[in-house]
Amino acid sequence: MYVHSIEADNTTRYPALDQLTDNPFHLCEDHSKDSSMLTLASAILSDEQFYIIFLFLIFTSQLINICSIVSNSLSIAVFLKLGFSEPSNISLTALAICDFTLAVLFTWNNLCFWLTYHNVRLPFHAVNVTYLTGGVQSAFLSTTVAWITAFISFERCLCILVPLKVKRLMTPRGTFVAMLIIILLTFCPSFFTYIRYKFEWVFNPYLNITILDTIPVNSELAILFENISIVTRGVIQPLFAFSIVLICTVLLVVQLRKISSWRMSVTSVKSQKIQPEENLASNSSAAKTRIPQKEERLVRMVVAITTIFIVSYIPTCIMAVCYVVFDEFNHFGVYRRLFIVFIYIISSGQPISGSVNFLIYYKMASKFRSVFRRLVHLDRQA
Template identity: 50%
Template sequence: MHSTQTKSNDSLKEMVITQDPVWLLNHCDECLSLDNSPKPFLNDEQLDIVSLVLISFIQLFNIIGLVGNILSIAVFIKLGFSEPSHISLLSLAASDLACVVLSIWTNLCFIPAFRDLRLPFHAINITTLTGAGLWSFIVRTVAWITAFISFERCLCILAPLKVKRYITPKTTFTAMLLIAALTICPSFLIYIRWHFVWMFYPHLNATILDVIPIDNKYYILLATIVKYICGVLQPLLAFAIVVLCTFFLIVQLRKVSSWRKSVTSGEHRWGQNSEEKPTPNAPGRNTISQKEERLVRLVVVIATVFIVCFTPTSLQLLFSSLFEGFFYFGFYRRIYFVVQLITFLGEAVSGAMNILIYYNMSSKYRFTLRRLIGLENQEQKSKI
């Protein structure tokens, strides 16, 4: 009996390592209970505990992000579309909101107690297409919108007059549409390989909704190409652009700060009426206005938060491309699942923090938000 069970486990391990997608989806429960190594990263009980803790934090930040991004969308619509930055920040808030909604659904399906319910669908497999898969598409959009905002601020510093002629509300709106089209639409090509089907599970004695892949070599090739181009190269390239642009903006802000300190100390040393004090036309004067500087600081903070929160996602994409078994039903499935939850947590934190960043760093946003929720009117009434 023991030898028979050992042979059965060996055959299961072999099938997991070979990653036969049809077999994996039809026997996913055996895969989840299979111990792939003598010393696993986490056993099933520990994995459930870690998952529950991470999912609790994710859902908390998701709720904050849900409310915050809805308010941000309302504020930017109220501010109007005369400024290109309002359009790009509105697009960022809308993308974050979509990520939050998909993350709430996906993480609900990841909760062990929810998975154990007798649902009419296979929670993990269904959410792979309806939740986590779509979430990964929108995250790429968030990455590229952040890259666009950062790059546009860099151009405003390098060539302010030329940029203002070309970066208009119309061109910004067009850029947002192109980013959405190029990051989301090609990714749906992966879906042509997957079908929703009703499948009978003997251990449940029930027929439930599931997904199965079409074993077609052309579909597999197309899905692989799209995966590496849209799923790995696109987000990692956007991440690199954000990092480089943020570094450039930080350097420029330091130059501005140093120049302002030198002007202030010069005025103090020479006196207000001295002919030798620095003037606005003095050599080395930085061309960034105070309004532009405030916007650059806002973009730097947004980009920095994005870099910190998107780093787990970048590592996950990199490891997925380097290690064959680094996926949900693969050899490193436990590590992958924990990293996947951390990526959800990072995006949830990023989406929740944006409203706090806008509120603390933009007086126009703060005033509009307070009027929108009625705080400004109440303060005026109390003064009267």
């Protein structure tokens, strides 16, 4: 999630880490009227600590992004081979496509920040241009991944609680429409950002050339739209989707425990040939909620996917809360260094989720594993 803010005065902020105090990597007293906040920010994260963490995170993030791009490419290829007769294949394919695109955007963002750090002279302002060419899209896709994961977990819960009704609704066409609606609803708030900011060629006195930069549109309506966009896509949508995933995952885990308990009791009865009467009541509820083994495997796979997602998405939720609580927690605020650190933790954590998903599919889905092995010629059968 990239919640980014560009200064309204549009002062040229071109990379020159040793000279320009308003570079996003540095702490500048002009960004805060409260000197105590500056002192606190420096105490929390000093310059030396920031640069060590920054270099480590950007290197780690790039490696993880490459792994995510490769693994999600393989997942998409396998799902295309499997076809979309099963609704779950559609939602999982949409998830893989979003994870793949998110990893590509994170790679672009990392490249621009890396060039900024090394003071590479470019015909565009790397940090500012990145906001409209990668940052906004990253925030949009990050929220989309969260909502698709929420949809998958919610759909599995309904399949267990009301299986007959859900099977009539969860058709391939219905799932495809649901994916389009999710993408549309998560994209709409990001669209308002392009009302607030625009690209423009500006003169850079440090390079003595004209470069492409991003400048704000300082109208009240544009500022209002930007605030709505940031709060919606950066706070409300991620936290709400995360809550749905968390609740549904807990319900699925509880249900799987009931099913496992029931299976163990049935196995015990078969071995003893007699079931004590006191166990009948305790097993009746689990017996009523038992599901076919194929559905159970799918539920277990969804639980694994959502659990990894929950762990990787926690930094995004923390960042959303900090953005609401601390006014200076943004790209050009006094806590900018902490903000950038959170960005790179997120850009490392979320691609991990996308990378691990491929291993989950391979381990827990026999059809996926079989198609993948044929695709990479590990199996000889056609």
